[in-house]
Amino acid sequence: MDILAYSAVELSAAIKQGTVTAVDAMAAVLSRIDERESDINAYVTMDREQALKAAAAVQEKIEKGELNGVLAGVPVAVKDNLCTEGMRTTCSSKILENFVPTFSAEAVVNLEKAGAVVIGKTNMDEFAMGSTTETSAYGVTRNPWNTDHVPGGSSGGSAAAVAAGECYFALGSDTGGSIRQPASFCGVVGLKPTYGTVSRYGLVAYGSSLDQIGPLTKNVADCAAVLEVIASHDVKDATSINRKEENKDTDFTAALVDDVKGMKIGIPRDYFGEGLDGEVKDAVLAAAKQLAAKGAVVEEFDLSLVAYAIPAYYTIAAAEASSNLERFDGIKYGYRAASFEGLHDMYKKTRSEGFGAEVKRRIMLGSFVLSSGYYDAYYLKALKVKAMIKNAFDDAFAKYDLILGPVAPTTAPKLGESLSDPLKMYLGDIYTISVNLAGLPAISLPCGKDSKGLPIGLQLIADSFQEKKLIQAAYTYEKQ
Amino acid sequence: MAKQYETVIGLEVHVELATKTKIFCGCSTAFGGAPNTHTCPVCTGMPGSLPVLNRQVVNAAMAVGLATNCTITQYCKFDRKNYFYPDNPQNYQISQLYLPICRNGHVDIETSEGKKSVGIHEIHMEEDAGKLIHDEWEDCSLVDYNRSGVPLIEIVSEPDMRSAEEVIAYLEKLRMIVQYLGASDCKLNEGSMRADVNLSVREVGAETFGTRTEMKNLNSFRAITHAIAGERERQIELLESGQQVTQETRRWDDAKEYSYAMRSKEDAQDYRYFPDPDLPPIYISDEWIAQIRDSQPEFREEKMARYKTEFDIPEYDIGIITDSKHLADLFEETVAICGQPKKVSNWLMGETLRLLKEKGMDPEEICFSPENLAKLIGLVDSKAVNSTVAKEVFEVMFAEDMDPEKYVEEKGLKTVNDEGALRKAVEEVIRANPQSVADYRGGKEKAIGFLVGQTMKAMRGKADPGTVNKVLKELL
Numbered sequence: 001m002d003i004l005a006y007s008a009v010e011l012s013a014a015i016k017q018g019t020v021t022a023v024d025a026m027a028a029v030l031s032r033i034d035e036r037e038s039d040i041n042a043y044v045t046m047d048r049e050q051a052l053k054a055a056a057a058v059q060e061k062i063e064k065g066e067l068n069g070v071l072a073g074v075p076v077a078v079k080d081n082l083c084t085e086g087m088r089t090t091c092s093s094k095i096l097e098n099f100v101p102t103f104s105a106e107a108v109v110n111l112e113k114a115g116a117v118v119i120g121k122t123n124m125d126e127f128a129m130g131s132t133t134e135t136s137a138y139g140v141t142r143n144p145w146n147t148d149h150v151p152g153g154s155s156g157g158s159a160a161a162v163a164a165g166e167c168y169f170a171l172g173s174d175t176g177g178s179i180r181q182p183a184s185f186c187g188v189v190g191l192k193p194t195y196g197t198v199s200r201y202g203l204v205a206y207g208s209s210l211d212q213i214g215p216l217t218k219n220v221a222d223c224a225a226v227l228e229v230i231a232s233h234d235v236k237d238a239t240s241i242n243r244k245e246e247n248k249d250t251d252f253t254a255a256l257v258d259d260v261k262g263m264k265i266g267i268p269r270d271y272f273g274e275g276l277d278g279e280v281k282d283a284v285l286a287a288a289k290q291l292a293a294k295g296a297v298v299e300e301f302d303l304s305l306v307a308y309a310i311p312a313y314y315t316i317a318a319a320e321a322s323s324n325l326e327r328f329d330g331i332k333y334g335y336r337a338a339s340f341e342g343l344h345d346m347y348k349k350t351r352s353e354g355f356g357a358e359v360k361r362r363i364m365l366g367s368f369v370l371s372s373g374y375y376d377a378y379y380l381k382a383l384k385v386k387a388m389i390k391n392a393f394d395d396a397f398a399k400y401d402l403i404l405g406p407v408a409p410t411t412a413p414k415l416g417e418s419l420s421d422p423l424k425m426y427l428g429d430i431y432t433i434s435v436n437l438a439g440l441p442a443i444s445l446p447c448g449k450d451s452k453g454l455p456i457g458l459q460l461i462a463d464s465f466q467e468k469k470l471i472q473a474a475y476t477y478e479k480q
Numbered sequence: 481m482a483k484q485y486e487t488v489i490g491l492e493v494h495v496e497l498a499t500k501t502k503i504f505c506g507c508s509t510a511f512g513g514a515p516n517t518h519t520c521p522v523c524t525g526m527p528g529s530l531p532v533l534n535r536q537v538v539n540a541a542m543a544v545g546l547a548t549n550c551t552i553t554q555y556c557k558f559d560r561k562n563y564f565y566p567d568n569p570q571n572y573q574i575s576q577l578y579l580p581i582c583r584n585g586h587v588d589i590e591t592s593e594g595k596k597s598v599g600i601h602e603i604h605m606e607e608d609a610g611k612l613i614h615d616e617w618e619d620c621s622l623v624d625y626n627r628s629g630v631p632l633i634e635i636v637s638e639p640d641m642r643s644a645e646e647v648i649a650y651l652e653k654l655r656m657i658v659q660y661l662g663a664s665d666c667k668l669n670e671g672s673m674r675a676d677v678n679l680s681v682r683e684v685g686a687e688t689f690g691t692r693t694e695m696k697n698l699n700s701f702r703a704i705t706h707a708i709a710g711e712r713e714r715q716i717e718l719l720e721s722g723q724q725v726t727q728e729t730r731r732w733d734d735a736k737e738y739s740y741a742m743r744s745k746e747d748a749q750d751y752r753y754f755p756d757p758d759l760p761p762i763y764i765s766d767e768w769i770a771q772i773r774d775s776q777p778e779f780r781e782e783k784m785a786r787y788k789t790e791f792d793i794p795e796y797d798i799g800i801i802t803d804s805k806h807l808a809d810l811f812e813e814t815v816a817i818c819g820q821p822k823k824v825s826n827w828l829m830g831e832t833l834r835l836l837k838e839k840g841m842d843p844e845e846i847c848f849s850p851e852n853l854a855k856l857i858g859l860v861d862s863k864a865v866n867s868t869v870a871k872e873v874f875e876v877m878f879a880e881d882m883d884p885e886k887y888v889e890e891k892g893l894k895t896v897n898d899e900g901a902l903r904k905a906v907e908e909v910i911r912a913n914p915q916s917v918a919d920y921r922g923g924k925e926k927a928i929g930f931l932v933g934q935t936m937k938a939m940r941g942k943a944d945p946g947t948v949n950k951v952l953k954e955l956l
Contacts, residue, residue: 083528103521105528202528209757238532238759320757323560326571327525347564370752379754
C-alpha cells in the first residue's frame with residue numbers, strides 16, 4: 001500500500017506493527033511536498049532536517065515501547081497562528097516575519113506528547129482574517145482539486161495540505177468558520193469543538209471569545225482521534241473547560257459507531273434560502289436523505305436570527321481583534337519600520353507596513369465599534385444578538401440532536417474573485433458564523449462534488465459538549 | 481469683600497498589593513532583580529499567551545473593600561483599557577471599568593474639624609505597567625517588564641474632602657487599613673501607594689462643583705499638602721481674574737513646588753474599554769465574602785480600645801504601638817510569652833523607637849522576634865543581666881535577632897552573683913580609692929556612687945549594681 005494513502009490512525013498502527021517507520025512516513029510526506037508545493041503553497045515554514053530528526057526520535061520511542069498512542073509517528077501540519085517553540089510563527093503576516101516563539105501552543109504540546117511529528121507551519125489568511133488564504137503575506141495557497149481555485153480560509157494551508165497528501169492531518173483554528181469552510185472547499189473533514197474544549201494557550205488570538213483550535217483530517221475516525229488528543233483542561237487558559245470533571249465526554253473515538261437510528265436532525269429552512277448554490281443545496285439535502293435512510297428522523301425548522309449573525313460576528317471579532325493585535329507594535333518582537341521619527345511615528349509606520357489591507361480594515365472596524373459613543377450602539381448590541389442566537393440554538397437543541405446544513409453557499413471560488421468585494425466575502429460565512437457566536441461544536445465533511453469537480457461540504461452542528469453526536473452521525477454518513 | 485472659596489477634593493489611590501506572584505501569571509512580584517528577570521510570556525505580552533487571574537488578588541481587593549464598608553460586586557469582570565505605550569506590553573491594560581469589585585463604601589476620619597465620613601466610589605483591580613529607562617548615552621529607551629503585571633487596586637473616593645488635612649487623614653486611614661490587612665506596605669515614597677488628587681474650587685455655598693484638575697506625581701504627604709495649597713491658589717487666581725479652569729491632568733514638580741499641565745480633556749485618549757474575553761467573569765459567592773469577612777484582622781480602633789482595657793499602659797503608648805501593625809503584633813506576641821505588657825511597651829517605646837529613628841527605619845522593618853524580646857526581659861527580671869548590659873544586648877538583637885540568652889552566655893555578660901569575687905573587687909576598690917572612702921565615711925553619701933561605678937568597671941559591667949551597693953555599705 002502507498003504509504004501516503006494511509007489515514008493518520010492507519011499509519012500509526014502500521015508503524016507500531018513495524019510495517020513502516022515514522023521516518024518513512026515523514027520522508028514520503030516531504031517528497032510529496034516537493035512534488036506539489038510549487039503549485040499549492042500550503043506551507044509558510046518548514047524544517048525538513050528537524051522533521052526527520054523528530055520522526056527518528058519518535059520511531060525510537062515507539063520501538064522501545066514508550067509511545068503507543070493512536071497518533072504516534074504521524075506527521076502533522078500546524079496552522080501558522082499556533083506557536084511552535086523554536087519554529088517561526090508568522091500568522092502569515094509580515095509583522096511577525098521573524099518571530100520565533102519560546103513556547104509551543106498547548107494543542108501542539110499535546111500532539112507531540114502523543115508522538116505526532118510536526119512537519120511545518122501552514123499558510124493562512126493573515127491573522128486568520130479572510131476566507132480564501134489570499135490575504136497571506138507569503139503568497140496564496142491553491143486548491144489541490146483545481147489550482148485556479150482558492151482552498152478556502154483562513155486555515156486554507158492546513159486543508160490544502162491534508163487534501164494534497166502533504167501531511168496526514170493538520171491543526172487549524174476556527175473563529176467564524178476557518179476550519180469548516182476550507183475543509184469543505186478541499187474535500188476533507190474539519191471540526192470546530194465546543195468553545196473551551198481545546199486550550200487556546202499559544203494560539204495567536206484573533207477573536208478570543210470565538211477562537212477554537214480543531215483538526216483537519218482525511219476522515220472522521222482521524223478527526224475523533226486527533227480531537228481526543230488535543231482536548232485538554234489547561235490551567236493556562238482561563239476559558240478552558242474541565243470537561244472530564246464536569247462529565248462532558250472526551251472519549252470521542254468511542255462515538256465511531258455506524259448508527260443514527262432515532263437520532264433527530266433538524267434542517268434550518270433559513271440555511272437554504274437565497275444565495276445558496278443549487279448544486280450545493282442538492283448535495284446537502286441528498287446527504288440528509290441518506291441519514292434519514294439510515295434511521296435518523298430528519299425535519300425542517302426555522303432557526304431564526306440567521307441574518308443577524310454576520311453583523312454581530314464582524315462587530316465582536318473585529319473589536320477583539322483590534323485589541324488583540326495592539327501588541328504588534330515593533331517594540332518587543334516582529335517587524336519594525338526601518339526609519340521613523342519618534343515613538344508615535346514608529347508605531348504608525350511599523351503597523352502600516354507590517355499589516356495587510358484586510359487586517360487593517362478589521363482593526364479600524366473594531367476600533368470604531370469600541371470607541372466612546374459607539375460602544376453601546378455596536379459592541380453591546382452585538383453581544384445581545386450573540387446571546388439571542390445562543391437562545392435560538394438552545395431552543396433548537398431542545399428538539400434536535402443535530403442541525404444539518406451546508407458549510408458555505410458555494411464551492412471554492414476562483415482565486416482573486418473574493419477579495420475585490422469584502423462584503424460578499426463576509427456573506428460567505430453565513431452558515432458557519434452562528435456556531436462560533438454560540439460556542440457550539442460543528443463538523444464539516446465531504447458530501448459530493450459540483451459539476452466543476454470541486455468538493456461540497458456538509459455541516460453538522462451539535463449542542464455544546466455533544467461532539468460525540470457529530471462524530472457518530474458523520475461516521476455513519478461517511479460509511480455510506 | 482473678597483469671595484470665599486471652598487476646595488473640593490477627591491482621590492484616586494493606587495495600592496500595590498503584596499501578593500507573592502503577579503495578577504495574571506506566576507512571576508514574582510519581588511522588588512529589584514535584574515531587568516526582565518521576573519517575566520514570562522504572559523507579562524511580556526508574547527503572542528499566544530493568556531492571562532489567568534490570581535485569586536489572592538481578589539481576596540485582597542475584597543478584604544480592603546469590606547474594611548472600607550463597600551458592597552462587593554458578586555458578578556464582576558475585567559475590562560481592557562487600550563492605549564499604546566511601550567511600558568505596556570500588550571498595549572492594553574487589564575483593569576475594571578464596568579463592574580469593579582467593590583462599590584459604595586466609606587471610611588471615617590478625624591481631623592481638627594471633627595469627625596467625618598469620606599465616601600468610596602469604587603475599588604477596582606488592575607495590572608501595573610513595566611518601567612521605561614532612557615539611556616542618554618546610547619540615546620535609546622529600554623523597557624523593564626519586572627513590574628508589568630504586579631497587582632494593583634485603585635481606590636476611588638467621592639469628592640468629599642475639603643482640605644489637605646482631611647486628605648492626609650483619609651490617606652492615613654487607608655494606609656492603616658491596608659497595612660493591618662497585610663495587603664500592602666503602602667509606601668508613598670516607594671510607589672506602593674500612589675495618590676492622584678482631583679481638585680476643584682467653588683464659592684462657599686455654591687451647589688455645583690467647579691471644573692477639576694487631576695494632579696499626579698505626589699510622592700509624599702508633604703508633596704500632597706503643598707500641591708493642594710498650590711493648586712487651590714492657582715485655580716482661585718484664574719477665577720478671580722475672570723478666566724476659567726481647564727479640565728486637565730497636571731504633574732506636580734516637588735522641587736519647584738509647582739504643577740505643570742500634562743494633557744487636557746480635549747486630547748484625552750479614547751481607551752475603548754471592553755470586557756476582556758480572555759478572563760471569564762468572577763462569581764463571588766456569599767460564602768466567599770463571609771470567608772473574607774471572617775478572616776479580617778482586628779483593625780486599629782478596635783485594637784486601641786482593647787489595649788485600654790486589657791493592658792495597663794499609657795494611652796500615648798497605645799497610639800504609637802498600634803500605629804504600625806507590625807509593632808502591635810510584636811507587642812501582643814511578646815506579652816503573650818512573658819505576660820509583662822508594661823515592660824514590653826517600655827522596650828518598644830524606648831530603645832526600639834530610638835534605634836528606628838537613629839537608623840531611619842520603619843517599624844515594619846523591625847527584625848527581632850517576640851521570643852527573643854521576651855527572653856531579654858526574662859534575663860533582666862532574673863537579674864542575670866543589668867539594665868546597661870541589657871541595652872547593649874538589645875542593640876545587637878535589633879540588628880540581627882539573635883537569641884539573647886545564648887549571646888549573654890557566649891559573650892560572658894552574665895551578672896556575677898559570686899559574692900566572693902564581688903567582695904574581692906569591692907575590697908580592691910576601697911583600697912585604691914582612700915579619698916572617696918574617707919569622704920563617704922565623713923558623711924558624703926554621694927561618694928558611694930563613685931565607688932559603685934569603680935566596682936562595676938572592675939567587674940566589666942557584669943555585676944548587679946544593687947548588690948554592689950549592698951556589699952560596699954557592708955565593707956565600709
